[in-house]
Amino acid sequence: MPNKKIVHVDMDHTLCDFSTSYSKYKKNYPEVEYPHSVPGFFSGLAPMLNAIEVYQWLDNQDNVDLYILTAPSVRNPSSYTEKRLWVEKYLGIDAAYKLIINPNKGLTLGHYLIDDYIEGKGQENFEGQILQFGSSEYPDWKSIRKYFELELND
Numbered sequence: 001m002p003n004k005k006i007v008h009v010d011m012d013h014t015l016c017d018f019s020t021s022y023s024k025y026k027k028n029y030p031e032v033e034y035p036h037s038v039p040g041f042f043s044g045l046a047p048m049l050n051a052i053e054v055y056q057w058l059d060n061q062d063n064v065d066l067y068i069l070t071a072p073s074v075r076n077p078s079s080y081t082e083k084r085l086w087v088e089k090y091l092g093i094d095a096a097y098k099l100i101i102n103p104n105k106g107l108t109l110g111h112y113l114i115d116d117y118i119e120g121k122g123q124e125n126f127e128g129q130i131l132q133f134g135s136s137e138y139p140d141w142k143s144i145r146k147y148f149e150l151e152l153n154d
């Protein structure tokens with residue numbers, strides 16, 4: 001049994017395309033101040049390009065223990081349920097068992113965190129390495145896969 005690397009993946013702006021839905025709500029319902037507080041917002045997000053494929057690829061690596069690590073939208077109580085429903089819909093029920101909803105990501109142990117933010121929800125205290133999704137180094141899921149292809153075969 002190889003030593004497994006614990007990898008956490010963020011949801012909003014990383015697995016889930018938050019921005020496109022947010023802009024659509026703003027355009028279609030300008031009177032809604034906080035689209036992400038509307039029931040159905042989180043379950044209705046589309047996956048980011050290649051997110052599902054690369055998540056599944058990572059999940060199939062023998063030396064990876066993969067989790068989803070997301071902060072809740074606390075003022076939208078349905079976000080907790082909708083995030084869970086989204087995970088099952090796009091990644092399957094096994095992934096739902098790996099869903100961690102945590103407002104302070106720095107309290108979670110792990111080797112890697114793939115997240116579009118490097119601070120704000122405890123990321124700054126995460127003890128492993130952060131791959132900032134959407135940065136020039138890791139602009140998309142293909143670049144994340146490339147990184148792990150090299151990293152996991154060392």
Ligand SMILES: [Mg+2]
Nearest residue numbers: 010012013116
């Ligand atoms: Mg995010």
